Structures are given as structure tokens and as C-alpha cells.
Amino acid sequence: MIPIKLIDAADKAASSTAQPLEAAAAFMKPGTLHLAALPPLSLYIHFPWCVRKCPYCDFNSHEVQGGFPEDDYLAALRADLESALPLIWGRKVYTVFIGGGTPSLLSAAGLDRLLSDVRTLLPLDGAAEITMEANPGTFEAEKFRSYRASGVNRLSIGIQSFNAQHLRALGRIHDGDEARRAVDIAHANFDNFNLDLMYALPQQSLAQARRDIETAIAYAPPHLSLYHLTLEPNTFFAKHPPVVPDDDASADMQDMIRDLTAAAGYAQYEVSAYAQPQRQARHNRNYWEFGDYLGIGAGAHSKLSFPHRIVRQMRYKQPKAYLEHIVQGAQIQEQHEISREDLAFEFMLNALRLNHGFQVNLFAERTGLALNTIEKTLTLAESKGLLYRDHQIIRPTGLGQSFLNDLQQLFLSN
Template sequence: MFKLPPISLYIHIPWCLKKCGYCDFTSYVDKNTLPEKQYIKHLLKDFEKDLSLINNRKIGTIFIGGGTPSLLKYESIQDLIQGIKKRTFISNNIEISMEANPSTLESERFIYYKMSGINRFSLGIQTFQSSFLKKIERTYSSKEAHKAIKIIKKINSNINLDLMYGLPGQSIKDGLLDLNYAINYDPSHISWYQLTIEPNTRFYQKKPKLPDENIVLSILKKGKKLLKESGYKQYEISSYSKPNYQCKHNLNYWNFGDYIGIGCGAHGKITQKNGNIIRTIKNKNMNDFLSGKYIHSEHKISIKDRTFEYFMNLFRLYQPVIKNHFRERTNINEKYIQKKIEKAIKKGYLIETFNSWNTTDLGKNFLNSLLKIFLY
């Protein structure tokens, strides 16, 4: 039986101190005073317009990302969260996450962020080694990265450390050193993912020399073992957590839940009562956004795309894909995809039970090949 899924809220803060060479997110380099009050006012108006689409569902999680949200004054974050709460229902014990850059971390400001309602911080460390920070064009030093974690741990226990591996010139020893540094700080969550070169980035125009594939695979294999031995459970391809500290917001994405996306360039996915699912993309142009032109595009997801997007998310998780869940989240009968499922099973990517589909180790290792079956 079809029912509306849980819904989250993503808020995009598009300013950065510098645009990193690998970054393909909508962001602007901060050269002058940020129009914070004006932007917050328009974020809330953008939010109001999307509320008409969600059928009175409670917001389950909030994630403030970027860009660099920690460039904003705490008063701006406070006004934003209070404004959200005034306009809609939110769940009790809601997870409210905020991304932060080590070079913007000031203890007093972060204490006020927490008082405003932020209860989970995600620090974009990427690497603790200054030589690699320079290679990927980050704006802080190794010393600042270590200092930032020490500050935030005094303020909040629920923190995520973002780390990358497969950096230009990185050895196996270098990759594992970063993980060891992170584990020694005992964060509740570690996001550990491979550097990939995306179109529309400076690294795509001028590609840096990345490590050999065998080095990357060795870092991954040894790193996963190290994380497991250190008490971190892998619940998604790039996500490792202590018990009960999985990121609820990201879990909603990966379980094909709904989310409102507000702010410059933000994306949203919203299911309607009739079972249709719409995608929203907000205006990337800051001047247009601040003049009230929030929507860039809005379209209904086709049945074919709905199927692919569902599996693109669910196959990332280390859990069975429940057939009933597929029906509930897509409003599609699994008979529609039976031939594709059979093809994936024949190739050794999936195992089917009466109630579920499970990715094999081969399926996880060749995830793109598995997904291609559902794309075409």
C-alpha cells in the first residue's frame, strides 16, 4: 500500500572562503560582507512556498550545508531555525546538523549555534596533513584541523568528521594516517570517501595525478578493517558510525525519503498524495534568488527514473532492500522490474529472498555495473 514517506529539510548556504578544485556544489567565494539577513529572509520565504507541497508532514531532520554555513553569524542561524519552527511542525528530538569548516571554528560562536538548536556538527577535515590540504586547495592548516576538533568536542558530543582518500600523491601510509588521527579523537561518526573528479570543477579542467588504483583499493580495504576494529560500523558505502549515531538525515535520503531543498541551487524530492514524485531545483543565481525568483525548475520523475533513483540510493546501504519498501516509496509494483532483477541475480550482484533483495559483495564492489542494469 502506498503512503507518503518521511520528509527532511535541506538548507543550502552558498558562501565559501575559497572554491576547492574538486567541488561541484553551488558556492560563491566570500569577498565582501555577506547579505545574511536578506538571505535568511528569502530562505524562509522559499520554505513557505514548498510547504504547500508536503501535505502537513512533520519535518524529521534538518541539514544546513554548503558552501560553508559556519561563515554565518550565530544570530543568523538562530533566526533561521526559529523561523522554520514558526512555520511548520517538526519532530520531537529532531536531528539538526550543520557543516563547518575548521578555519571558521570559534568556540563562542559554536556554543551559540548549539543553543540555537544545532545538535550535530559535521567538520570538513578531508585530511590532517598540510601538504595534502594544499593539493586539494583547502583553506586551513593541519594545526587548525586538530584545533577545530578539540574545540567542537567540548561543545557537542555528536560530531562527524569528513575525510577523503585517494588524494593526489597519497600513499597507503598517508591514507591510513588520516584515519588513525580521526579515530583517536573518538567522533561519533566518520564519513570516509574517495576523491572523485567531477565535471564543472577546476580539477576536471586540469586533472591532478591521482594514486594508482591498487593503492586506492589497499587504502580502502585496510581502512575499513581499521574502522571496524575501532568500533565503527559501516552502514553505507562511505559512512561509519558508533552505535545509534548514524546520520538520520542522510539515512532518509538513502531510504528514498522526501526532502525539501531551500536556498541557491538546492534540490528537493517531494512525493504527492497521488503517488507522483516531483524534483525541485532552486535558482543558482544569487541576485535572482534574492529578488524572490526561487524555483529554477520542477518536474515529475518518470517511472523508469524513479526505479533507478530508488536503487541508486538503497544499494548504497548495508541492509536488505525490502520489496514492500520499494512499493511504498515508488508506488511501483516489483513486477515492473522483474527482468532487471533476474539479470542482476544472474550476474551475481543480487540475491533474492521472498521479502527482499540483497546486494552481494560483488554487487557492492561493482555498484555502478549493478545500477546500469536499472538505468537502461
């Protein structure tokens, strides 16, 4: 999975009954912010079904039981996108991400229909990055050739581990051989792809974690996403915690990952993201740089900027509820305007995840606030050794990266 849930953590929106067309007018009334220019816009498309719900997963995913309504869902996605057009009229879309769930359960014809609808309704940038999540248990060579022909130009493959024991512990439907075959198929059809792996898994040793990372690097993927397993609330693992490596063992794994990736030519540019030169994930960077994104599909989140305000939306999460409400043009379950008081924290919650930080002027560009509104907090963070800044850049120090939550929390009380 991609790190969208980290953005969603700040999306505890108040319920509203306003619908997109009404909201378009309401959100454009003059407010207190003044954005000189709107940020880049991305499109996120959520596919809510998977073969099996993994015990660690807290994403909006639902097990396929006897199939899923592909045609109805694709029609709903088009209707959802059409209804949102007034909110983004005239804006170019630079990246598209199809996530889930397991979007690679879509038929080749279904994916082609989806991307055709997107191109028909939106002005896509000529060099748009179009990413699709895929799980090894759903890989079929012919289908993935068709996905590539339809316009997907980047895959994100949920490997998690190459070790059969750990895959079983994680509830994955594939084994190590299927994981390797999936990477081979990706190599044959895509020149840009990401491998997702997790570490600090149940009963995992440092040597086993090393073998996973070395195996992944041997395939020379352009991008790696390496996540520490976390026991998220409301998951099976949260209710029935497995035995996982302690903090010291996890720290040793993090050190090992840093050394192996650096030696192989991967630069860590975000907490969990490592890339070869010129291969950073453009869609994810847009999140971390507080760009805009329109989310369509069950449970999808949006963050949209207007000249005088910034708003968030969330669609109905349950696929059945989403499909029922889309018919009424009422698919938005929650929406709210981000308050001035919350903007600095929301910006820093994302931007401080970037190892090299952000350009000083980006804060004002993306929030509409002057940098001096957070001067005291910046000074405090510097005094604690958590933050570095000069006239060009603001970034977490090494200590700030190690205690990122503490650094981000300083801006919550700003």
C-alpha cells in the same frame, strides 16, 4: 560535504514556469501511481558561500568577496519556506541539514534566526536531527556554543585531511592544527558529530592515508564519512588533473579503511559512511531510502511525494539570481514529475548504496510500483552475482558493492 550530489545526478529536470502554489494543485491531480503513505520528510537548507572555492568541489558554492548579504539571504530563506508550505502541509519534519558552501560563516545570531523561522513554520519532530556543516577554518568556540544553544545537535566537519601538504593540494583554508582544534571544539559542545575525510589525494601514500584515518578514529567521532577523491567535471581539478594514486593504490587504501574502521567498532552502512552503534546519519539515510526532502536556498533540490505522483524541483543556483527571483515568488528554476520509467532506477540509485540493502516492501511504499515491475532486472542482477534477495531483504552482494555502478545501471534499462 554530504552526499546530496549523488541524488542530484538524477535531477536533470525539464524547465517549467509553474510556481509553487500553482504546482501544488497541478501535482495533486490523479496520476498513475498509488502511494499508500507518504515517506518521511526532511528539510535541506543551502548556504551558497565559502571563503575559497576548492579545486575539487562541484557543489553550488561561491567565494565570499567582501562579505555576503546575511540578512537578505535569511529573509529569502523564510520566504522560500513559506511559499513551499502548501506542498508539505501537515507533514512532520524529522531531520534538518544546513549545508553548503560553508554554513558556519553564518553569525550566531543569524543561525538562531534561521532555526527560529524553521520552528515557527514547520512541525519539527521532538527528536529531530539538526545537522550543520562546518569547516575548521571557521571554528570559533563561542560561536559553536551558540549554534548548539540555538538547536543544532549534530555537526559535520569538513576535515578532509590532517596533513598540511595534502590540505594545501586540496586548496583548503585550514591546516592540521586547526583541524584538530575544530574537533576539540566539537567534542566540547556536541555529543553527535561527523568527520569528513578524503583519500586517494594528490601524491598521497598508503601510510599517509592510514595516518589520517588513525588520527580521525583517535578522536572517537560518532560518525565518519570517508570519500575517495574524484575529479568531477567543471572543476579546476578536472581541467588541471593532479597526480593521484592509481587504482591498485586506491584499492589498498579502501581495504585499509575497512580494516581500521571495523577494528575500532565502526560499521560501514553505506558506500562512504561509517558509524558507531545508533549513530547513523538519519538525514542521509532518508535520501538513500528514497524519502522526501524539501530543499530551500540557492540551488537547493527537492523531492516531494503526493498520493499519485513524485516531483523534483531545483531553485536558482546563483545567489544573486535566487535573491532576485525570491522577491517575485519565482525561485523555482526547474521542476518535473518523475516518470514511471525512471522511478525504479532513481530508487535503486539510492537504496543500493546501503550495504545491508532495504526491506522488500520499501520499494512499493516509496515508488508506488509493484515489485514485479522490476522482476526481470532483479533476476538478471542475481544471475550476475551482484544482488542478493529473499522474502525480506534486497541488498548488493560483496561483488555488487565493488561494481555498484554496473548494478545500478541494470535498473536504468529496466
